[in-house]
Every structure is written in structure tokens, then in C-alpha cells.
Amino acid sequence: MSLLPSIQDHFSLPRESCVVTSRKKANGVRVYDPGFSQQIVIEESHDENDEINIEVKNMKDMTIGHQLMNALYAIVAALFAGFLFVFCLQLLLFVVLNLSIESGATSFNKTADGEEDHSVKWFAVIGAIFSLISFSRYFAEALVIAGSFTMDAYKDHPMSRALILTDNKHGHIIIEWLFISCFCFFPIVVGCVGLLVASDRWWYYTSLSWFILVMIFFCVFYFCVIFYEVRCCYSFVANRDDADPGHMLDVLKRCILLRQTRRMSGYVNSSGLARNVFTNSKATDQAREPHIYKSSLKIHTPIWTHMVSCMPSFLYTNLSENPKFIHTIPEVQDYRPFLTKPTWSLERIFCRPEPSRYISIVRGPGALTKAQLKSSVICSFLSMFMICLLVIGFLVWFGLGAVPIIIFLIIVFMVSWSSLRNTYNLVRLGRDLIEIGEAKKANFKKLQQKYGGDEENAQAQAPDSISHRSTLTWQKLEHKKKISEAVFHTMHLERHYEATAALCWISFIVELALFSFYPTVVLFVIGDSSLGTIFIVLSVISNVRWYMHIVTVIEETGNMELVGGDTPEKLWSNQSRLNSIVGSISANAAYKGWRILIASFGFAFIAILLTTFDSGALQTSSTPLTYLPYGEWEYTGSSDMRYPTCTLSQIEGGFMNQSTMLDFAWMAGAAYIANNDTQPSLDTWFQNSPGVTDLQPVVDEFRSREDPNNEVAVKFKLISVPGPLEGQTTAVILIRGTVNQFDLLADAQLWSAAGLMQFLRAIIPFGEIWSGIFPDLVSWMNAMASTSIEKVAFYKLTTKFAEELKANGDFEHVQVTGHSLGAGLSLITGAQAKIAAVGLSAPNARISGKSYDPPITLQDINKYGFNIIPKHDFVPKVDDVADNWQQIGCSADLNQASWLCHSSVRSICELMYTCGSGNRPVFCECVTAYGYEPPTSLNGAQEKFDLLCPMPE
Numbered sequence: 003m004s005l006l007p008s009i010q011d012h013f014s015l016p017r018e019s020c021v022v023t024s025r026k027k028a029n030g031v032r033v034y035d036p037g038f039s040q041q042i043v044i045e046e047s048h049d050e051n052d053e054i055n056i057e058v059k060n061m062k063d064m065t066i067g068h069q070l071m072n073a074l075y076a077i078v079a080a081l082f083a084g085f086l087f088v089f090c091l092q093l094l095l096f097v098v099l100n101l102s103i104e105s106g107a108t109s110f111n112k113t114a115d116g117e118e119d120h121s122v123k124w125f126a127v128i129g130a131i132f133s134l135i136s137f138s139r140y141f142a143e144a145l146v147i148a149g150s151f152t153m154d155a156y157k158d159h160p161m162s163r164a165l166i167l168t169d170n171k172h173g174h175i176i177i178e179w180l181f182i183s184c185f186c187f188f189p190i191v192v193g194c195v196g197l198l199v200a201s202d203r204w205w206y207y208t209s210l211s212w213f214i215l216v217m218i219f220f221c222v223f224y225f226c227v228i229f230y231e232v233r234c235c236y237s238f239v240a241n242r243d244d245a246d247p248g249h250m251l252d253v254l255k256r257c258i259l260l261r262q263t264r265r266m267s268g269y270v271n272s273s274g275l276a277r278n279v280f281t282n283s284k285a286t287d288q289a290r291e292p293h294i295y296k297s298s299l300k301i302h303t304p305i306w307t308h309m310v311s312c313m314p315s316f317l318y319t320n321l322s323e324n325p326k327f328i329h330t331i332p333e334v335q336d337y338r339p340f341l342t343k344p345t346w347s348l349e350r351i352f353c354r355p356e357p358s359r360y361i362s363i364v365r366g367p368g369a370l371t372k373a374q375l376k377s378s379v380i381c382s383f384l385s386m387f388m389i390c391l392l393v394i395g396f397l398v399w400f401g402l403g404a405v406p407i408i409i410f411l412i413i414v415f416m417v418s419w420s421s422l423r424n425t426y427n428l429v430r431l432g433r434d435l436i437e438i439g440e441a442k443k444a445n446f447k448k449l450q451q452k453y454g455g456d457e458e459n460a461q462a463q464a465p466d467s468i469s470h471r472s473t474l475t476w477q478k479l480e481h482k483k484k485i486s487e488a489v490f491h492t493m494h495l496e497r498h499y500e501a502t503a504a505l506c507w508i509s510f511i512v513e514l515a516l517f518s519f520y521p522t523v524v525l526f527v528i529g530d531s532s533l534g535t536i537f538i539v540l541s542v543i544s545n546v547r548w549y550m551h552i553v554t555v556i557e558e559t560g561n562m563e564l565v566g567g568d569t570p571e572k573l574w575s576n577q578s579r580l581n582s583i584v585g586s587i588s589a590n591a592a593y594k595g596w597r598i599l600i601a602s603f604g605f606a607f608i609a610i611l612l613t614t615f616d617s618g619a620l621q622t623s624s625t626p627l628t629y630l631p632y633g634e635w636e637y638t639g640s641s642d643m644r645y646p647t648c649t650l651s652q653i654e655g656g657f658m659n660q661s662t663m664l665d666f667a668w669m670a671g672a673a674y675i676a677n678n679d680t681q682p683s684l685d686t687w688f689q690n691s692p693g694v695t696d697l698q699p700v701v702d703e704f705r706s707r708e709d710p711n712n713e714v715a716v717k718f719k720l721i722s723v724p725g726p727l728e729g730q731t732t733a734v735i736l737i738r739g740t741v742n743q744f745d746l747l748a749d750a751q752l753w754s755a756a757g758l759m760q761f762l763r764a765i766i767p768f769g770e771i772w773s774g775i776f777p778d779l780v781s782w783m784n785a786m787a788s789t790s791i792e793k794v795a796f797y798k799l800t801t802k803f804a805e806e807l808k809a810n811g812d813f814e815h816v817q818v819t820g821h822s823l824g825a826g827l828s829l830i831t832g833a834q835a836k837i838a839a840v841g842l843s844a845p846n847a848r849i850s851g852k853s854y855d856p857p858i859t860l861q862d863i864n865k866y867g868f869n870i871i872p873k874h875d876f877v878p879k880v881d882d883v884a885d886n887w888q889q890i891g892c893s894a895d896l897n898q899a900s901w902l903c904h905s906s907v908r909s910i911c912e913l914m915y916t917c918g919s920g921n922r923p924v925f926c927e928c929v930t931a932y933g934y935e936p937p938t939s940l941n942g943a944q945e946k947f948d949l950l951c952p953m954p955e
Contacts, residue, residue, distance in 0.1 A: 012336070013577035013581045014335060014336070014337075015036070015578060016582060017034075017035055018574065038157075040061045042061060074186075075186075076156035077768065079216060079220070081766055082217055083145070083151065084759075085779055086145060086148050089786070090137075090600065092755050093533065094141075095607060098130075098607040099793060100130050101134070129521050132517055133537060136518065138604060140541070142597035143544055144540075146596060150586045151223050155185070161223075164579045164582060165583075184219045185219070188212075189209075193205065213772075228543065230583055234552050235552045235555050236550065237565055239256045239555060240253050241564040242555075257551075261548070262505075262510055263501050264557070266505060266506060267318075268497070270325070271496070272301045273299075273300050273302075273492065274299035274492055275492070276294045277487060319502060325497055326497040327495070327496055328557055330495065334557070334562060335581060338360070339361070340361050343363075343368050343369060362489045363487070363488050366487060368486070390411060394411075401897065522534055525537055531789055552584060562581065607750075627907070627926075629923045629924070630924050631950075635939055635947075636918070636924060637914045640915070648913070648916070649662050650868070664922060666819050668910055668922070669736055670840075673717070674738055677719075681696040687923065693731065695721060696720075697733075698719060700720050708803075716737065716797075718824070719736040721733075721734050721736065727814075731812075731815075734817045735807075735817070735828075736820060737800055737828050738820065739820055752826065753826065753880045755849075756776070757881065760881070773882070776849045777851060777852040777853075780852065781857075783853075797830040801835050804818060808835065816838075819839065821843055821844075826845040829863065833863050836866060837866060839867045840868045843875050843906070846869065846884060848881055851863065863884040869883060871883070871887055873889055873892045874896065874899035891916065892909075894932075907931070907932075908931075912934075915935070926950065930953055930954060
């Protein structure tokens, strides 16, 4: 009789096994195909003794070409998932920007008299905060599905097969064609067409079409996941409560009540380590109280449970006398992987989740050894120590003191204590069991020597007090060598206080009002219609999943049989599909991680916002520099190789016969000077050269026309300098850089998408090949939130000012410069207005260029822009640099160079020291603040430098 047909497939299998019969020696073969390999179960019968042998084989069913294709699919899917993550952070930034505006931290809001209104609009502020909370949930859910989509592409898309067109007779064939067409065939066709027409941009069209097709396939995957989650939840509730499926509204009410009851009720959870004779994995979920290791038992009553225990009966029902047991998803899935001697590894211990559901075999076949148990403890403690050491190293490297390090160590210890305690108890119990087993063996040997015979006779003749000494003996002696004893983690969740239906409906209405309707109204009231529309779409999709929550229904029922199915095959198919969705998406632990990460970004943005209140409009001037007497001191420049661009003599409109990087760097820093100090500073730097004039009245007149309410936060100056030819005049626009936290938010709005896309490119294999479509992707993201991005489009005002200066004919040449944010705006303004632009520490515009209005091309950036980039400065690393740039040195220590090298004064000192000061005055700060060598005295009074520039104490 064949045994193969009686073998049942568990729903945890991704695919149903297949039985293949044979006329030869083998009675049949059952094939399991989890993806990259096949497990073959072969049944052979021997006629001479009627024995049936079962042989299990593992066969690789994946060629190198197939693996490479799957890897390529995963790379493209990961690109889209990364794009989605960047898009989520961009929307988060837009919400914080609205929060900063409505909180009165900016100059956007005006009173009836045109004065700045810094009053807090609490209605809008609270709504923006609630939208931030809701967005974090929506984004986390989407990113979990995107991660599952990426893994599915790498694993030969089993979930796509199980989700899409499942009810179609030829669905499996259709989905295979759709997948390979979107991920392979169509992009290849586009590339071939581009090559045939000799297009220089054939790869651009190929990669762009590839990305779009994968995005479309993801959308289909996304909505199929939601559809099956909701449908399964509906089926579970309808079958569980014997409800009439025709009464849809009644079933939906029950779904909402289940979800709210699960969330609002009070629970008590107990966890511990247990020992048991292993029969099957379900036995570990039914561990009796005497088998639990007492010192590991931990009963935890959350604060919420203590609070609800005091609530009146119309809100909560007391079930503490007869609590309701709540199942967990791993229990329903019967998830208990084995940790045996062959499968043990330090990596598993290092990455073991807490609490772990591993079944650790400590006695019997495959039992862990003492050395393995000891190594587990050592690895757990060592892993925590190394993580602490690594982070402490970075904290010390960044110059943090002892107090932050001690606080960090305390936090790490508190977070890790539970995991370390569990590991220690696990190993301690396993060690005790091994020692007891060894003591029993020694005891039986003594009995054999005393009474003679085998172990069974010795056991029979021995006194009861000896033969039953071990408390771990639960089977007959003759089976001792055939059974295994295991140590495993147990966790029980019990509902002691159940929320009533009235409370559930009240909480449901309040949640919808606060986290869905209220933020929607606020976003439209403040005029951010694009963000409000996105919020509505995401809110509808997410709330359907949130309240028809399949995980809650499974935990309440404790099985997956209620998913339904007309035949056993259909039931298994539905269970397997649901198991894949729940394990990979619905109950994925990555959801919590994504939500924490997104919330962390949100709180970081808010922290920046809060400091805006203190410094938002206060820093209007730079610290005055201490100049040495003109004509008595100079930097002669480096005697070795100098920067080839020290003299920008070919720039259009160079002043006084030539333009220098030093002059542009100084003017970029001069944008921070207060308006009443601008002309004196110009006179000091240019030594009263004729024609160097501050034209602030021209700027004021322009702003009174174009920005009468002073709504645009950008600040800029206008100075005139002599042109390259006698009688000519050059206008130089000086755009102020980042001086407060709102400017920092503006930086993030304009360039964060490009910076995050750069990071995505760095972590994706072969990420450079996608650089060509990055400008389009960033442009799409900003277009989706065009209303928000308009609020920080400072460049529109500066571009209009530059174009007006070009058109009025008062100046033969117009140039623009700036530092930091001002430098980035300078490059954008230069490319849009077609004027020369020199930026100091400027974020670039190669990736983000298409998102501006009007868009700027790479050709315009290369033709009109020049970026001075201090080494190690992180700001000019944002966005891809164009063709014209010069890296200059930075003397700051490497651990603090990312922000210290961003100083405009430090860059001026570097250019003075390397290129020479020429006919410009030098100042003390190059030596006293930045550690450069003292300048050379032209009259031989080098010893006077210490008197003129004393070092700070």
C-alpha cells in the first residue's frame, strides 16, 4: 500500500506538492518545489519482504541564468521600493513645513496691516500633527508591501502567482507572461528600438519604461494584497459568527467590533521557558504549568490593563475570573523551528528574535551540546557588548561627552535585559537537563552493576525511590533512547477586561474624526490641496485594511480553516495564500520598524522646527571679521600646485579685469551681513575701489512690487562692481544662505529627494545605471505635492529679479553668488536667467533640475554654473555635481568636518592661503579660529602678529 497519497501538505508550503506515479520499482514520487530547489520524496517497495522505504532528496532546480534574472528583477523592484520610501519622506517633510508655517515660526502669515503674524493657529497645528501620525501608519503599510514585493521578485514571484488572476483557468500562465513582460521583454524591446533608430538616449527610455512597468505591476500586486486581506477577513467573520453573508453591513460591523475589541481591551501576558518531551510542535503550545521553568516565568500586566480595570462596567466587562485566551499568529501558523546540533549556529543566536519560538533539543537525537549552549550565552552577551562598543566609538569620535555615553549605555542595558535574561535561562535549563540526563545514565550503570542484567531489569529490581528519582521521566524506559526533550519559549496572552460594544463604537468614531476627517479638513483649509488629496486616497485604503484586520480575526479564532473553500484543494490553496500574506505582509515585524523609522524622521523634523522659534528671525548678520592693516600683511599663496581656477578670468562680466574665487567666496559670505553694514564691509574688502556700491534700495523697490507682504523667506542683496571693460558695470546678486532652522527645512524640501535618491543609488547593486531617470523620478515626486513645494520655491523671486536686471539695461553684466542654500538658489537662478553663477558649498541641481519651474537642463547648469566645494562638506554632496566645479581643501578634523567645512569664512581662508590674498586684506580668524599659518608681514614686523591677533583662551 502506497503512503504518498496519505501525506498532507501543510498550508505553510508556498506551493502544493505533486504526486507522480511510476510503473517501475518506485511506487511514486511526491515533489515539493519551494522555489530555488525541489525536495523529492520517493517511495520504494520491496516485494520480498513487503517493506516500504521512503527516501528524501534535494535537487537544485535553478540555473545561473534564472538566478541572475531573479536578481535583476529584485534590483528593479528595490529601486521602486526605494523610490516609494523617498516619496514618503518627502510628503512627511511637506507636512512639517505646513506645521512650521501654521505654528507662526515663519514669515508666511501676515496680519491685516501687513505685519508678520507669529501667532499659533492651533486648529491647523493640531490637524497637521494628527496627519503626521496617520501618514506614518500609511507609509509603513505601503513600505512593508513594497519590501514583500521586492523579495517576491527575487524568490521567483510565488506570491504574485498566488494573488493575481487566481480564479482564472489560465491565470498561472497569464501571470507568468505578465511578469516576464513587465520585468524583461518590454524594456528590452524599448531598448532595441532605441538602438535601431540610433538614439543617444536609448538607455534612458529603456530604464524609464522599465521603472514604469514595474510600478504598474506593483500597484496590481498592492491592490491584490488588500483585496485578499479584506476578503479573507470578511469570510472569517461571516463563517465564525454564522452570519448571513448576504448581510454585508452586519459582517462589516462585526469586523470593526473585533478590531476595536482587540485594541481597546486589557490583557495580561505571561512568558517563560518550558521543558517537555517532544511529540509534535503543537505540544509546545500546550505546555503544562509544572513543566515551565519557574525562574524564567514572567507575568506582565501592562499599564493600560491597570487603567481599564478601574473603568465602569458599561465600558469594560471583567473577565479576570475566566479570561479569554488570545492566539498569536505564530501559534496559528504552527511556527516552531528546531534548533538542533546540526542546525545550531552563532548567527542564529546573534539574530534570534525576542521572544524566540525555537525548539531547542537538549536531550535525544540531535541534542545541543554543552559547548553549543555555552557559546550561545557568550554570543548573546558579546553581541550586546560589540553593539555598545561600536556606537560608543562613534559617539566619542563625534566628540560627545561622558554623560550622553552613560545615558546610552543605560538605555541599551534596559532594552537588552529581557533578551539576555531569556537566553541565560534557556541555556541554564538546557544545561540542567543535560546534567540530569548524565546523572541518570551514571545511576543506571550503578544499578546494572548492583543488580546485573540490562537497564530494564535493573529498573524493575531497583527500589521505587531510586527508579523514579528523575522528575523528567515521562515515558517508559524502553523508549528513552527514542524520544527527545526540548526547551522552548512559551507565551500566553489572556484578555482580562473586554471593551464593550459601546466603547468600541465610540473609539471608532473618535479615531476616524481625529486621524482621518480632521487632518483632511485642515490640509484643504490651509490651501494644500495636493497633499490633502493624497491623504484622502491613502486614508481610505489604509482604513479599510485597519478595521477589516485579518491578523485580529485570526488571533481571535485561532485557526485558518474559516477562510473557506468548496473543495479540500481550494481550502488548502486559500489557506496557503493567506498564510503567505499574513506572514510576509499583514503580521510582518518590519511594519513596526518602518513606523518607528518614519516617526523618527518626523520627530527630527519637528525638533528642527521647535528650535526655529528661538532663532528663526534673529540671525541677520555675520560675526564681524578682524582685519589686519591693509598693505602690511598678505598670503603669498601655495608654493606648490595651486587651484587651476583661483582666477576665474574667463567668466562673463569679470570685475576689475579679472574675477577670482576669493572675491566670489567673500561676496557669498557678505550676503549674511546686516544691510547697514554692507557698504562699510565692501569698502574694507575692496579698499574703497570706485564703483563698488551696495544697491539695497534697488532690492527694496523690487520686493515692494513683487513681494509686498514679504512672504518669500529668501534674503538677497545687490552690489555693483566695475565690469571687465572701462565704463562697464556688473551687477552681482548675493543670496543669503541657511541661517535658521526654517531655511534648513527649505533646503530639505528642495534637495532632500535628490539626496535620498543618491543614497538609494549607492545601496542598490549597479545603482549608477539608473542615474539617467533620477531627474524624472524627483520631478514626479515634487509634482505630486506641487502646492507644498511652491511655498519654498524661493528661486522664483531671485530669478525674476535677475531677469529684470538683464532687461532694464542698467548693467552690462549680471552675476549671482551665494553660500549654502543661497549658493544652491544661485545655481538655479543662473541657469534659469542665463547669467553667470558661482556658488560656495552649493547643493547641486543635476538630479533636481527638472522639478523646478521652469525646469533647468544639464546644459544650462554646465554653461552658467560653477560650484566651489570644500572637501568633506556634506552640503555640496547633495545632488550630482555638474561639470564646472572646484574642490578646495579643509583643515577641520575629520570627525567634525561634515559641518565645520561648511563655514564660508573657513573657505575664504583656504582660498587666501592657497591662491594668495592678492590685493585683498587678510583677517585674524584664519589663524586664531581655523589654524592656518600666520600671513607674511610685508614690512618685516612678523612678531607683531600675536599682538594684533591674540589667540583665544
